[in-house]
Amino acid sequence: MTNELPEIGSPARTKAILNRYRLVAKKSLGQNFLSDLNILRNIVAAGDVNDHDNVIEIGPGIGALTEQIAKRAHKVVAFEIDENLLPVLDETLMDYKNVKIINEDILKANLPAVVADEFEADRPLKLVANLPYYITTPILMGVLQSTVRFEAIVVMMQAEVAERLVAEPGTKAYGSLSVIMQYRAHVEIAFNVPRTAFIPQPNVDSAIIRLTPREVLPVNPYEDKALFSFVKGCFAHRRKSLWNNLQGIFGKQPEVRERIETVLNQTGISRQLRPERLTLLNFIELTNAFHNEGLM
């Protein structure tokens, strides 16, 4: 009987499942299976998942995290791209009637449609996942830009990427990813996870990030896309001054330089600053001012 077996995320059971199905973890799909029950439970606890909640998972693998979510949540819908894992998940999760696996690439999925079809609308919706690391950024950007409203997002990623997401202005890790993510959500590191907790072991350590999407912003940029491309442009040469980067974005013609100066005077932001010194609010102010000045 399945319910007499140790839980999926125990090292013994993980190894038994991999052997039984002769599974070789696919590097190209970022397959590193988390095999530590305490860590798995702590991930679910970081999302404060309870029986009112609907949960989306990305990349269930052999079902270790899915099982821990299913034990606490109302319902789990998990997207898995690798069809070879479908028979495995059918067996490992057969006791959990509140789990639905969708065999689809998360980057191609129509998330709002899936949420409307699979979940009752009046329950909190959360995202909990051990992400495939090769697509961490596109997944998070897609999720945070979609119309689906998540109450909490708890995801595991490479520790170095997690450091960039939470980085403050003036630090080495601060860059366009920090600004764009912090614009969309309150971001914090919940805890770190050593590489030894996975089978097979990856070459990097990991961290759990908790994102709480923002409902309102103190200042609104006139357009998100414009803000994002402006921020990326400002960090194109992070060793150079803001003044140099702005000329890189808008051009060096005397008339353009004059308008750049007007914006810098209006906003009171020094042209000598390096982009890594600018706060999220500075970037929003500059985006709006350059828009008003007709430069974007």
Ligand code: SAM
């Ligand atoms: N959740 C499991 C765990 O914690 O042990 C497995 C996590 S593993 C790091 C990432 C999973 O994401 C793999 O199962 C992989 O096949 C799946 N995956 C990779 N790319 C994907 C994509 N584009 N869409 C959906 N799933 C994907």
